[in-house]
Amino acid sequence: MPRLHASAGFGALLALLLIIGFGAWRYDGFISEYNILTVLRYNSMFALVGLGMCFVIMTGGIDLSVGSVAALSSVVAAYLSPYGLIPGLLGGLAAGVAAGTINGFIISKMKILPFIATLATMLAASGVALLLSNQQSVPASYDTNFMALGQGDFALYAPDWVNGEDAGFFGAVIRIFLGFPIPAWIALFAYLLGSLILNRTAFGRHVLAVGGGEEASRLMGLPTDRTIFLVYVMSGLLAGMAGVILAAQFGAGQPIEGIGWELFAIASVVVGGTLLTGGKGSVGATLVGTLLLGILFTVLNFENGMGWISLSAYWQSVLRGGFLFVVVILQSRLTRSTAAA
Amino acid sequence: MATQDMAVAEPFLSMQGINKSFGNIPALIGASLEVREGEVMALIGQNGAGKSTMIKVLNGFSRKDAGTITVNGAPWAATSPEMAQRGGISTIFQEINLIPFRSVTENIYLGREIKTRFGLLDLKAMQAGARALLAEFDIDVDVRRPLGEFSTAIQQMVAIARAVSFEARLVIMDEPTSSLDDTEVGVLFETIRRLKAKRVAVVFVSHKLDELYAVCDRVTVMRDGRTVAVSTMAEMTKLQLVATMLGRDLAEVRRAGATAFTEGSRAIGEELLSVRDLGVGRRVRDASLSVRRGEIVGLAGLLGAGRTETARAIFGADPHEKGSIRFQGKETDFAAPADAIQAGIGFCSEDRKHEGIIPGMSVRENLTLALLPALSRAGIVDEGRQREIVLRFIKEIGIKCSSPEQKIRELSGGNQQKVLLARWLCMNPKLLILDEPTRGIDVGAKAEIQRLIRKLADDGLGVLMISSEIEEIVEGSDRVFVLRDGKMTAEFDGEAITEPAVMDAMAHAHGEVA
Numbered sequence: 024m025p026r027l028h029a030s031a032g033f034g035a036l037l038a039l040l041l042i043i044g045f046g047a048w049r050y051d052g053f054i055s056e057y058n059i060l061t062v063l064r065y066n067s068m069f070a071l072v073g074l075g076m077c078f079v080i081m082t083g084g085i086d087l088s089v090g091s092v093a094a095l096s097s098v099v100a101a102y103l104s105p106y107g108l109i110p111g112l113l114g115g116l117a118a119g120v121a122a123g124t125i126n127g128f129i130i131s132k133m134k135i136l137p138f139i140a141t142l143a144t145m146l147a148a149s150g151v152a153l154l155l156s157n158q159q160s161v162p163a164s165y166d167t168n169f170m171a172l173g174q175g176d177f178a179l180y181a182p183d184w185v186n187g188e189d190a191g192f193f194g195a196v197i198r199i200f201l202g203f204p205i206p207a208w209i210a211l212f213a214y215l216l217g218s219l220i221l222n223r224t225a226f227g228r229h230v231l232a233v234g235g236g237e238e239a240s241r242l243m244g245l246p247t248d249r250t251i252f253l254v255y256v257m258s259g260l261l262a263g264m265a266g267v268i269l270a271a272q273f274g275a276g277q278p279i280e281g282i283g284w285e286l287f288a289i290a291s292v293v294v295g296g297t298l299l300t301g302g303k304g305s306v307g308a309t310l311v312g313t314l315l316l317g318i319l320f321t322v323l324n325f326e327n328g329m330g331w332i333s334l335s336a337y338w339q340s341v342l343r344g345g346f347l348f349v350v351v352i353l354q355s356r357l358t359r360s361t362a363a364a
Numbered sequence: 365m366a367t368q369d370m371a372v373a374e375p376f377l378s379m380q381g382i383n384k385s386f387g388n389i390p391a392l393i394g395a396s397l398e399v400r401e402g403e404v405m406a407l408i409g410q411n412g413a414g415k416s417t418m419i420k421v422l423n424g425f426s427r428k429d430a431g432t433i434t435v436n437g438a439p440w441a442a443t444s445p446e447m448a449q450r451g452g453i454s455t456i457f458q459e460i461n462l463i464p465f466r467s468v469t470e471n472i473y474l475g476r477e478i479k480t481r482f483g484l485l486d487l488k489a490m491q492a493g494a495r496a497l498l499a500e501f502d503i504d505v506d507v508r509r510p511l512g513e514f515s516t517a518i519q520q521m522v523a524i525a526r527a528v529s530f531e532a533r534l535v536i537m538d539e540p541t542s543s544l545d546d547t548e549v550g551v552l553f554e555t556i557r558r559l560k561a562k563r564v565a566v567v568f569v570s571h572k573l574d575e576l577y578a579v580c581d582r583v584t585v586m587r588d589g590r591t592v593a594v595s596t597m598a599e600m601t602k603l604q605l606v607a608t609m610l611g612r613d614l615a616e617v618r619r620a621g622a623t624a625f626t627e628g629s630r631a632i633g634e635e636l637l638s639v640r641d642l643g644v645g646r647r648v649r650d651a652s653l654s655v656r657r658g659e660i661v662g663l664a665g666l667l668g669a670g671r672t673e674t675a676r677a678i679f680g681a682d683p684h685e686k687g688s689i690r691f692q693g694k695e696t697d698f699a700a701p702a703d704a705i706q707a708g709i710g711f712c713s714e715d716r717k718h719e720g721i722i723p724g725m726s727v728r729e730n731l732t733l734a735l736l737p738a739l740s741r742a743g744i745v746d747e748g749r750q751r752e753i754v755l756r757f758i759k760e761i762g763i764k765c766s767s768p769e770q771k772i773r774e775l776s777g778g779n780q781q782k783v784l785l786a787r788w789l790c791m792n793p794k795l796l797i798l799d800e801p802t803r804g805i806d807v808g809a810k811a812e813i814q815r816l817i818r819k820l821a822d823d824g825l826g827v828l829m830i831s832s833e834i835e836e837i838v839e840g841s842d843r844v845f846v847l848r849d850g851k852m853t854a855e856f857d858g859e860a861i862t863e864p865a866v867m868d869a870m871a872h873a874h875g876e877v878a
């Protein structure tokens with residue numbers, strides 16, 4: 024159901040396929056089960072944050088707080104993890120929703136610019152995370168099944184024959200399916216739901232209408248304030264979910280993680296062809312954008328592994344930035360030529 | 365009409381035969397403007413008459429396609445407002461384009477700061493200079509304070525003083541009084557008289573007739589991209605001025621029966637809307653009107669008379685400070701458009717592009733956006749019913765589009781307007797407020813929309829129609845209210861609705877409602 028609008032996400036999808044093709048051709052083990060699942064597991068956090076950002080940007084806003092909100096949520100979730108998976112999960116989500124509610128209230132009711140409001144929340148959430156954690160990472164409990172949220176899969180439920188020698192293609196499909204990481208399932212589910220909300224509900228249409236013309240929307244009686252409020256709550260909720268996965272994946276709440284996540288999320292959304300001015304966007308293309316930037320990272324790691332070059336993490340950032348330039352410029356050329364036609 | 369009196373002196377500014385098109389739409393067709401030294405020239409015309417384009421061509425903002433401009437006898441070739449300013453022509457825009465956070469001094473000296481020997485700013489010298497400059501206009505303010513702390517009038521004076529200090533020989537003022545109160549207008553006029561005394565020429569754009577007579581020497585009237593009249597203020601009555609602006613004296617360019625409105629069926633019902641003594645900001649001071657079921661009520665007035673502001677206040681889009689609004693017999697005070705819509709009112713804005721359509725969305729989505737909650741079951745939009753409604757309206761009111769999925773921005777103005785009308789009609793409103801329903805729409809589509817409006821009223825809808833086209837008001841309305849400077853000055857009914865009567869009410873301040 025994620026609709027890839029030809030104009031919006033086409034450039035990004037093309038680049039994604041090219042990069043995957045390049046990786047498969049150049050590196051052994053690029054298209055291995057292990058690598059695919061690792062990429063999915065790690066990038067599911069960014070995918071969730073990007074989805075929230077996508078809705079915010081479609082209304083013409085921005086949410087800079089997602090990274091530190093995720094860090095805060097990871098700390099809260101880690102503290103609650105000894106009580107079980109559900110308390111850890113709900114605690115993390117609650118922290119995200121709380122931050123999102125504050126953002127939404129300040130932006131929609133008090134009419135503060137989103138950039139400023141979420142910048143304040145970003146600083147505050149980061150501070151709260153550091154205070155709660157005493158500036159240390161907070162170990163999550165291994166005694167409960169909390170870690171499954173970050174590391175688990177359903178491979179245990181696989182019937183024996185699919186792991187056998189003669190499992191064949193069908194068996195391999197089932198194996199990968201059940202080996203699919205739980206965080207990736209969560210992200211996939213969130214994207215399907217997000218696509219449904221955007222394309223098939225009144226709220227989703229209002230999001231695009233508000234971004235496309237706030238005054239026009241107000242004059243036709245649309246609940247503009249409520250729509251804006253809700254996208255920030257949604258973004259907070261998804262950042263909270265990402266934080267829970269973070270804690271479960273690394274076995275600890277990470278108060279200093281999340282720095283720069285907001286920029287990565289904005290980049291994914293923009294690469295996906297969503298307009299920063301609002302009014303136009305696609306959920307599916309945002310997922311493509313996240314995967315594109317994530318896989319680029321993996322490619323650089325593989326390239327390091329080849330031993331020809333040794334790129335530091337800083338060089339990877341430089342390359343990713345350059346790549347972002349290329350995609351965004353291509354994207355704007357594409358949209359301009361379709362607009363002119 | 366009156367011709368220019370060329371004998372007196374070579375004019376300071378002379379613009380002749382100016383052509384300018386945007387795309388293939390002509391904005392100026394052989395337009396002309398002449399201003400003499402020390403003269404205050406009024407430049408008037410309706411929306412789209414070409415005043416702003418004329419000013420932009422002069423101050424270098426736009427490039428003319430054809431024609432000649434001379435200043436002081438020499439050819440004028442400014443390609444930017446900065447260049448025009450250096451050449452002695454300054455423009456004071458409606459929105460003051462100075463920097464409110466910086467001091468008065470800084471604003472006056474921006475871009476040509478006085479420096480000390482060491483290359484640092486010489487604040488003392490600049491402050492003294494600013495004080496001396498403002499003193500010429502009898503303004504005594506603390507020049508160290510941020511400009512934004514002062515009243516709009518003072519800010520405007522500072523802008524004018526800045527312009528004059530550039531050795532301006534001609535100052536263009538684009539609706540300078542629109543945000544000033546009466547005392548502030550007085551101060552501005554005094555400033556203009558001082559400019560006049562310094563032999564500076566002024567082009568004064570305003571829609572308030574009284575102001576023109578108070579401060580201007582001559583008037584240039586534009587219509588449809590042409591200069592249609594030049595005259596001294598004394599030789600032209602207000603009624604003549606309005607008639608020239610609206611083009612009602614040039615019978616030869618008029619088709620007989622200019623609009624597609626027919627006589628209403630006159631099955632007029634009970635009162636729907638009643639507005640008493642409405643006051644909104646500075647623009648609307650005392651507006652009263654009423655609309656009954658099955659009736660088209662025209663709201664006439666010159667630009668800036670407060671028509672749109674009145675309509676927006678009724679709809680709850682802007683708050684009103686005084687007066688009462690009754691809808692269907694109940695006292696109401698809509699806090700937001702959503703409340704007015706709930707009660708059964710629809711509003712089509714004059715600014716179709718920014719306040720009407722959502723350009724990136726399809727015809728289907730634009731048509732049903734406001735209706736979506738009613739079309740949803742368990743939060744999910746029922747696309748079958750949505751499609752059914754869209755197809756019905758496309759057929760019923762003849763929206764020409766390749767499919768319901770076509771983007772609305774690709775449609776013609778007339779078809780966009782039909783989609784917006786359908787957006788309200790599918791919600792079964794009782795009252796529809798239409799602000800310039802046929803602006804920017806070609807002749808054929810215009811007639812269709814006018815017929816549609818008539819039919820809707822005959823079916824029992826109450827319509828409040830704002831229009832700057834006098835024939836649309838006169839032929840289309842069952843009753844007409846006239847606003848002048850924010851005050852309701854006249855009401856006409858049936859046979860009494862004639863062009864001379866309505867124009868007369870637009871031009872003159874009568875004591876009481878007729």
